């Protein structure tokens with residue numbers, strides 16, 4: 518049988534509101550947690566923030582024209598909650614809804630399927646001030662109301678919806694490494710906030726069934742499949758533990774409606790387990806998604822970690838290769854570099870086969886369709902004197918990952934689409950503007966917004982061919 522992509526495969530690309538829009542206080546928008554957090558000195562690379570970002574709010578038509586020219590079939594974007602509800606709840610800001618009306622209509626007019634992310638980390642600051650955002654159960658109903666507003670407004674035009682983006686990665690930085698708001702080191706709060714987010718996710722999916730009965734919804738998970746560093750039994754056990762705590766904790770809860778037993782037991786014994794209230798277990802089972810959104814960048818290799826071993830390491834946010842430090846959970850596992858894999862300048866392991874492995878694991882364990890909602894390479898790009906950007910390394914990265922997608926489909930994975938990260942260059946949360954992912958170069962950097970010109974890179978034309986040939990390229 519020929520290994521091929523389905524004819525209706527969604528060839529896409531992705532972004533997120535805070536990383537592209539800018540216009541942070543325009544047309545009635547309220548501040549998000551990120552608007553506040555990035556203003557605290559030292560929190561981001563060179564103090565960069567999304568106040569202006571890449572000005573997509575004002576230039577979305579130009580950006581969509583470039584998508585159309587490339588032949589893009591799907592565009593994943595997120596809605597800024599505080600644009601819709603400046604206070605997080607209560608009075609809705611009509612101007613915010615109108616902006617996304619226009620964006621969605623422009624996509625549809627260009628035959629591009631909108632893929633709408635409900636939440637990509639920019640919670641209203643008002644809710645953080647009032648009750649601590651994800652640390653209070655009030656968030657469940659406020660998020661639900663916000664989602665219902667969007668379901669009613671866009672449900673007739675938008676088929677594919679992403680509920681929470683990378684709850685795992687975001688909460689890890691929010692409550693363990695302290696690199697995302699609220700920026701604390703507290704594992705107990707980490708598990709409590711995650712539990713609330715799981716409930717909010719399930720509630721939002723339950724409402725979705727009512728308001729958008731013909732739509733498809735799923736969370737996007739930051740999926741780094743685990744490898745054991747060796748076949749030594751204690752490394753194998755470390756790897757099993759890492760799978761349980763780093764992946765299955767989220768994937769099982771989303772897709773099976775309950776936490777994995779071994780991890781839950783461990784957390785109960787260490788007084789870290791979340792607080793269950795009546796109805797929680799039932800609600801979780803109502804949140805089973807239509808597909809699993811996978812954001813894939815790398816695999817992570819684990820080895821045994823002694824009880825007095827590594828806890829928190831340091832993350833490379835500068836692009837200085839080799840500045841990453843290993844992290845772990847004492848007594849259970851720690852990360853270790855994989856000598857078989859090349860890394861990017863940000864020390865992310867490049868592993869296309871790992872994507873195939875991950876897709877197969879999800880298929881076997883949950884039997885759900887998969888939508889790759891992010892995959893890409895963040896690198897320094899150079900604008901040449903002749904005005905071109907020769908990003909062959911990005912083409913190599915994307916091509917090798919797409920090859921593995923094709924293999925995974927032949928293995929039996931029901932893959933409905935692939936969104937590269939990202940369409941244009943954009944703000945990298947912790948790494949500023951110098952870490953670029955786009956098919957389209959944006960002429961700006963940390964220090965200067967320059968003229969924000971959009972310049973298609975070599976990879977833009979390559980992906981155009983990929984789409985045109987339905988992945989034969």
Ligand code: BGP
Nearest residue numbers: 533682683686739895945946947
């Ligand atoms: C994911 C996020 C994206 C994006 C991407 C690249 O975790 O969902 O928003 O930022 O990773 O990450 P980074 O910008 O840190 O390189």
